[in-house]
Amino acid sequence: MKEKKQGYISFKESREIVKYNKQQIRYYEKLKKRKHIPESEYLTTMRDENNVVEFEDLCTYFFTDTGTVKAVNGVSFDIPAHSTVGVVGESGCGKSVTSLSLLRLVQAPQGQIVSGSIRYKAKNGQCYDIARVPSSIMESISGKEISMIFQEPMTSLNPVFTIGYQLDEVSLLHIEGATKQSAREKSIEMLELVGIANAEGVYKSYPHELSGGMRQRVMIAMALCCQPNLIIADEPTTALDVTIQAQILDLLRELKEKLDSSIMLITHDLGVIAEMADYVVVMYAGKVIEAGNVFEIFDNPCHPYTIGLLKSKPVINKKVDELYCIRGRVPSAVDLPDYCYFRDRCDMCKEKCAGKYPEFTYVSPTHKVACHLYDKEA
Ligand SMILES: Nc1ncnc2c1ncn2[C@@H]1O[C@H](COP(=O)(O)OP(=O)(O)OP(=O)(O)O)[C@@H](O)[C@H]1O
Ligand code: SF4
Numbered sequence: 001m002k003e004k005k006q007g008y009i010s011f012k013e014s015r016e017i018v019k020y021n022k023q024q025i026r027y028y029e030k031l032k033k034r035k036h037i038p039e040s041e042y043l044t045t046m047r048d049e050n051n052v053v054e055f056e057d058l059c060t061y062f063f064t065d066t067g068t069v070k071a072v073n074g075v076s077f078d079i080p081a082h083s084t085v086g087v088v089g090e091s092g093c094g095k096s097v098t099s100l101s102l103l104r105l106v107q108a109p110q111g112q113i114v115s116g117s118i119r120y121k122a123k124n125g126q127c128y129d130i131a132r133v134p135s136s137i138m139e140s141i142s143g144k145e146i147s148m149i150f151q152e153p154m155t156s157l158n159p160v161f162t163i164g165y166q167l168d169e170v171s172l173l174h175i176e177g178a179t180k181q182s183a184r185e186k187s188i189e190m191l192e193l194v195g196i197a198n199a200e201g202v203y204k205s206y207p208h209e210l211s212g213g214m215r216q217r218v219m220i221a222m223a224l225c226c227q228p229n230l231i232i233a234d235e236p237t238t239a240l241d242v243t244i245q246a247q248i249l250d251l252l253r254e255l256k257e258k259l260d261s262s263i264m265l266i267t268h269d270l271g272v273i274a275e276m277a278d279y280v281v282v283m284y285a286g287k288v289i290e291a292g293n294v295f296e297i298f299d300n301p302c303h304p305y306t307i308g309l310l311k312s313k314p315v316i317n318k319k320v321d322e323l324y325c326i327r328g329r330v331p332s333a334v335d336l337p338d339y340c341y342f343r344d345r346c347d348m349c350k351e352k353c354a355g356k357y358p359e360f361t362y363v364s365p366t367h368k369v370a371c372h373l374y375d376k377e378a
């Protein structure tokens, strides 16, 4: 018999996928569009009052024509108040989708939060499950209480409006009783706060008239306009050179202290994490595989993937013939195996690794790892 080509989808399979997607999307969209969602469905309590966000077993899927992309597949971690949590992992491992789920900005209708919860402690003391909150309440949270600095400042700023117009809009939308005059004053104050020298001039400029570093500062000003509780920074320095990168990171740290906020910092760059984060979450193929405080992760990395990530980072004053790289590729998020997702790339794999996906083991009260090497009986 002729062997089936890997990744090939027959017409019949394709029709079944489309039918399944339609059913799923209809179900989740109907749930979201209900008129009167009872409070008991979305008001909840935090597991630990010192946290501002608690992700619990979050699953966010995309129902695509090639199958269900399990972009975030059972993610659990906390963001403690007044701290910086760094999220690291290879491209495509679900970092951005996790943060977009927290703002309910996942691309609908194909992208849906299918299960799990995201508990958020609001400024008014209420605790909401963001995964279930009605959109009217979400409007008062996103932008005002949780704001985001996006991965690419040029595509996030609208090229046809001035910086001032776009900044004013944030105040007019989220600050009660804001007038055109007060919004303008606030925008200029924010531009000065993020270190833009000619704030009045930049206020009147269009995005294309600014340098990359200035655009990123404008994005930060926009995100901080409403003094948010939590700032999500998705690769805030990727598009910048190292000097500007250092300035932006200093600025973020300084503003976090000033506003007493927390930061969820998403990056590929372990150097940035070491410098900025209090806690580190390592993600791989839509799952958290290791989490702990910054000292635990850098001094005692446990998961073979984390060890590989740290080994592949160049070190000044250490001469190597060839930089380490983790062999192989991340498995497809459409077709994930039942066993450890890292098994096909792991040099430390043992017999047990062909069995079921590893559970978390606590190496210390704050350090957990999902790998069979640390199973209690081992
Ligand atoms: N709108 C979408 N439709 C379908 N699949 C998507 C969509 N957005 C993201 N994905 C898939 O979800 C997975 C996770 O993507 P995500 O953007 O979270 O990765 P990431 O970890 O942020 O990567 P990077 O470091 O490159 O930004 C990827 O497999 C991606 O292909
Ligand atoms: S569970 Fe096994 S295959 Fe997976 S990372 Fe640990 S040792 Fe490697």
Ligand SMILES: [Mg+2]
Pocket: 095, 096, 097, 151, 234
């Ligand atoms: Mg991303």
